[in-house]
Amino acid sequence: KTSHIEVAVPRSLLVPLPPSTAGVRDQWEDILPPPLPYKEDMVLAPGLARPIYRVHTTPAATVPLETHLEQFPTHFEQLLSLLDLRLDENIPHMDENVSAMVWRILQALPTHMTLLRDLRSLKAAEKGSWKVLLDESSLFKALCALHIIDAFVTAGATHPSDCEPHFAWASKFLHLGGVEHLTVILSNVAAGLEADAGREINSVEHARVEARVSCVAIIHRILHLVLQLDPMYRRSNDNDGTEVNTPSAWGEHRAPSGMVVSVVDMHSLVSSALKVLLCIIEVRSTDDTTVTAAAHTMQLVLGCVRCSAQGREAFCQFAGLDKWLHAFTLRVPNIGVRHTVCSALFQMCSISGYLDYAAETRESNILITILEHLVPLIPLVSETRKGSAQLLVPTKQSEHFFSLVCGTVLVVTWSETLRSKFEEFQEFGECTLMAPAFSPMELAEKIFSQMRSHPMTESFHSLGTDHSFAGLMRLLAILMHGLQNSDQVLSGTLANEEMVNFIYEGCLFALTARNKGSAASDEASTFGARCKSSFSRTMAYALLVEVCCHSNRNLKCLLDMTKFGTVRAGSSSSLHIQGQSDDDTESRDQKAESVDRRGVVMALPEWNYDPESFLKETSDRIGLMNQGATCYMNSLLQQLFHTSAFSLQLLRVD
Secondary structure (H helix, E strand, O other): OOHHHHHHOOHHHHOOOOHHHHOOOOOOOOOOOOOOOEEOOOOOOOOOOOOOOOEEOOOHHHHHHHHHHHHOOHHHHHHHHHHOOOOOOOOOOHHHHHHHHHHHHHHHOOOOHHHHHHHHHOHHHHOOOHHHHOOOOOHHHHHHHHHHHHHHHHHHHHOHHHOHHHHHHHHHHHHOOHHHHHHHHHHHHHHHHHHHHOOOHHHOOHHHHHHHHHHHHHHHHHHHHHHOOOOOOOEEEOOOOOEEEOOOOOOOOOOOOOOOHHHOOHHHHHHHHHHHHHHHHHHOOOHHHHHHHHHHHHHHHHHHHHHOHHHHHHHHOOOOHHHHHHHHHHHOOOHHHHHHHHHHHHHHHHOOOHHHHHHOOHHHOHHHHHHHHHHHHHHHHHOEOOOOOOEOOOHHHOHHHHHHHHHHHHHHHOOHHHHOOOHHHHHHOOOOOOOOOOOHHHHHHHHHHHHHHOOOOOOOOOOOOOHHHHHHHHHHHHHHHHHHHOOOOOOHHHHOHHHHHHHHHHHHOOOOHHHOOOOOOHHHHHHOOOOOOHHHHHHHHHHHHHHHHHOHHHHHHHHHHHOOOEEEEOOOOOEEEEOOOHHHOOOOOOOOEEEOOOOOEEEOOOOOOOHHHHOOOOOOOOOOOOOOOOHHHHHHHHHHHOOHHHHHHHHHOO
């Protein structure tokens, strides 16, 4: 009964990073890839295990320079000082170019030997001189130190069966106040990013922006891995209210419960993480750096809100949460960032134990808070620019938004038994939810009204998916499925032939002559059905099934439209279809016929509709389809195509 609706379950958001961006499919409970690749000598001691992630190999050409730096280690300090050098402001981008070049040199060299030795021993920290190890006044030197610390804790977390030395080092790091010092550096770096976000883009030093964003990502990663040592950080509530601990990345090694969590202000940490993520978007760092920072930031936020009531309160009461969700679910053009943030938010709503927090106030409930802010954003996906048919939100940017909305609505509206049919929702069990911040029936009617007025962007030529329209159908299908299992009776436009007619003849099949002027628009009759891509048609079929499963009246309307056999109503609870047997079925080349209620044999139009049948064959040269007043452009393109010198050069362009 639920097999047809499985296509609407947002399974893709169960992984934090899209494969096209990260090349991996990690779960949120796993250790995410590091922001910077490690070097071979970034080990706690010679012979100990290295991090399992990618290792940077020092080029052989730099061996003479290595020998020189071993004899003169102070030259490392001179290279680092170049990164903080302020050159003549009259030379545009000179300091930026120098910083980028020197940083590339440092990445190709072995690790700073003095800094590596001091961090291994932590003797300076024992004397209270953390500034020797983590000097926030020198951005790039602090980044180098953070990189080494990250390598140490990652090596311990990725080798849980052989991490005794790394556990001892991490325990010493905690005892000496390393976590507190990391939070101080994080606040200083965040202040620098906030200042960069307030400047004009031309006056921002991009090399320093990249360094600050990398610092944020590494600090959040270190904090998450170190907090893994605390059982309280990995604590959540089971369905019956008992406390359970998720497995630690450090295996059996652990700190006393509450030792690490107690030194971290969860409320401040979550608030600053959400705020700094906005700054990272505004300063426009490179795509890869931004996605990595978003992943490690959201992983830390996810851990904090899972274990701490203060963390949940900080998220729910974050100033400007509506704008934050609007930005990261719809407005940010970077697909990797949108996927990462939506995946983390979806995990917050679906992880075991969150539903038990429904007993708390509505203001501190993650699921209800996210829904209350996302539902009002749904109409924005169909808004157009003033005086134009162009959508304000490009349809390709709404895919993850609707996956997140559909996932949260599924959690709220589907029954426990139905959710348990899907593996990722089995943990919900018999939890009791708060009443949603919307009426499912009213929301379904509003979505259907929005679907009818939505300006479609799909065409026969590109077959690109209109993710906004497909998302509306996906959400409506999930709502209808929830209503069906709650035994609510459909009313209004959801229970009449207008909805079936819109989906069948407006979204799935081209209008026939007898149907023109019906509920579907004139645009559909001219350019075919609304849904032309595979994904949108799949969602339309799922919605059509839900509409007909919920109402016998809708099913009867659909059968009347297809005219497949003789349709007659039986009892009030079922419909009986008397059609031709397989032996009497006519071949596809013959004219399809059907018998209506009056016994009159009538010809049927072809309704097995395939959008790709409108496309030209791609095995040979093809031209443009004339859409009116394009003949001159077509002839010009034909001439350019047959001009070999021009066409060959054009085809060589990547």
